[in-house]
Amino acid sequence: MNNGGILSRIVILCLIPLFLSSCNDDDLKTAAEISSKKSLLSKDRSLKVEIVFSDSAVVKAKGFAPVLDQVNPSSGSKYQEMPAGVKITFFDPLQTVTGTITSEYALRKETEQITIFKKNVVVVRNDLTFNTEELTWDQRKKMFFSPRGIVTRPDGTVLNAVNFSAPEDFSSVDFEQGSGETYVKGDLAP
Known part of the structure; x- marks a missing residue:
């Protein structure tokens, strides 16, 4: 050696x-x-899931998620995660489509009855389109909330909205510190 x-x-x-x-x-x-x-935690995965929301046997909305994970942590409350996004279609009592919400990710907290939509969230109705990166649906309050987003109307009006809120049917919208462009019809001359 x-x-x-x-x-x-x-x-x-x-x-x-x-x-x-x-x-x-x-x-x-x-x-x-x-x-x-x-x-x-345990996670149960379901594929191609359709969820129906109804009230008094009247369908109010249908949701579709390509992937739905039911997560049951050993401590804390269980939740549902939709990592591949979700699309929800809303209906009036005559079953006519009144609008949609799509997002690339969603999380439903069952105990709190809150659903959080994230990543490229788009709400479409006849009278408006709302784009944001995060939208929260509080089922108990029957309201939607977002820290910020862009409201577009069919007449070309575009508003940047901060602290956006709307009822479940988006029949009205409220926000703070709005800015944007709007168009007025008619002759403004005296």
Whole structure:
């Protein structure tokens, strides 16, 4: 055996105690603490899901999600996640389509009765289109809320809306700090 091989083995044998001494009880306690805080959850995945919302046997809306994950965490409330997006179609009592909501992602919190639409959210009705990155439906309050978005009307009016809110049927919209362009019909001359 050559002297270089013996020397490298001696150096390695001297360094092993240094490496082992750097692992102490604190590191093991930290690892155990992190491990004990793991939350377990179960996830059930359904594909091509259609959800029907009705009131007194009258269909008010139908939702379609290509993927629906039912998540049941070991602690906390369960929720539904739609990672591939969702499309909801709204109907009047005569079953005529009154509008749609589409988004690339949605999360439904069952206990809170809140649905959060995210990523390229578009609400379409005959009298308006609303584009935003986040829209929350509060089922208890029967209202939609968004921190900001763009309202477009058929006449070409475009409004940037902050703190947007609307009832479930989008029959009216409220917002703060609106700005944009609007068009007025008629002759303005006296």
